Amino acid sequence: MDVLSPARDLLATGPLCDNCLGRPFAERSFGLGNAERGRGLRVALALADDDDFSAGDPANCWVCEGATARFDEWAERAVAAVEGIEFATYQVGTRVPPLAEENGLLLREDAGLDPEAGEPLRKEFNREVGKRFGQLTGAEVEFGRPDVQFLLDLEADRVEATVNSAFVYGRYRKLERDIPQTEWPCSDCRGSGRDGSDPCPTCDGTGYLYPESVQQLTAPVVEDVMDGVDSVFHGAGREDVDALMLGTGRPFVIEVEEPRRRDVDVERLEADINAFADGKVEVEGLRRCTHAMVERVKGLDASKRYRAAVEFGDEVTAEGLAEALEALDGAVVEQYTPNRVDHRRAAKTRVRTVHDVAGELEDPRHATVEVHGEGGLYIKELISGDEGRTEPSLAGLLGVDAVVTALDVLEVEGEDEPFEDEEFFLD
Structure with missing residues (x-):
């Protein structure tokens, strides 16, 4: 391609700065900036035409x-x-005035060039300002989800900065019952804590049905340490309010919105959370992670292991219990949406697998049963049968009523791979 002839045509449209002269040739000679391309074209034309050299003036x-x-x-x-x-990472975007965009198209049109030749002013701005920002701060450009993003509004002469969320992964154990995973606003007062001019009698004016949650015992500490404006708790499923979360704990991610700090000591943060939670909740394995870890925690197929204290409506023999558990071991279970959650879950039949099950009779009316099941398996209903909504069930196989009086979650692990994948961590 002869670049001097179209360069003459570009300069014939009117006064151009070196950047605007070089921009239609942005795909030529990798490693040069548009200003260098434009100045080089001026020099080449001056030599070719034996003319005096005239520098481009941006003004x-x-x-x-x-x-x-x-x-x-x-x-x-x-x-x-x-x-x-x-x-540590950034991205720059630019909003170019419509007139400047139109001028760029007219420049190419008047010179007989393809309207898409080279690159637009917006792209050059992103690169050149971004390069200088990186040099000034030592940060690295990130085109996915950077720590900070900028929109340079040239027409409004304004820089709009967005500070993206920071994320901390870990596992929690819930050591007391009647603590929900996330905040549970009072349904009667809609979280206001008021009944007209009086305190709401249902929640005693607190605005919550439960005064504490795993979220409220952990997230505020992370938000404070990272100096953010708000936080969101993301869990890998959730246990019932009256269930304990023990063993290896449940994976979670705390998202801190608009943090001023990111590089935090996670070991100290772990200790601070555990002190704040005061034995009600414990966390471990805290690590800074990427935004993608939220989707992983919420979407990875997981199996769970439970321990249930079971009470029977009639006497059961050790042999009868063993036979019923053997029938459940490896069983494929059909569960229609349980009565206790049908007000907030879609009414449908779910098919789940019991990976393994074991149990021990404590006396003719009480037993301890451990179940390792596919994610989404309703354990209380697997025991009780839920009035025939779950088939098979322990109650149905035994031919007696059975109810879970206490439930503990012992393990939450990925079905095919662990939650903890180094690809998702920043430390």
């Missing part, structure tokens, strides 16, 4: 109207916009 450029002379200024303004905020 007189009819296309960008001086915008390309402000790369350094925009980078410095972006740095100022995130002063006092910790970040």
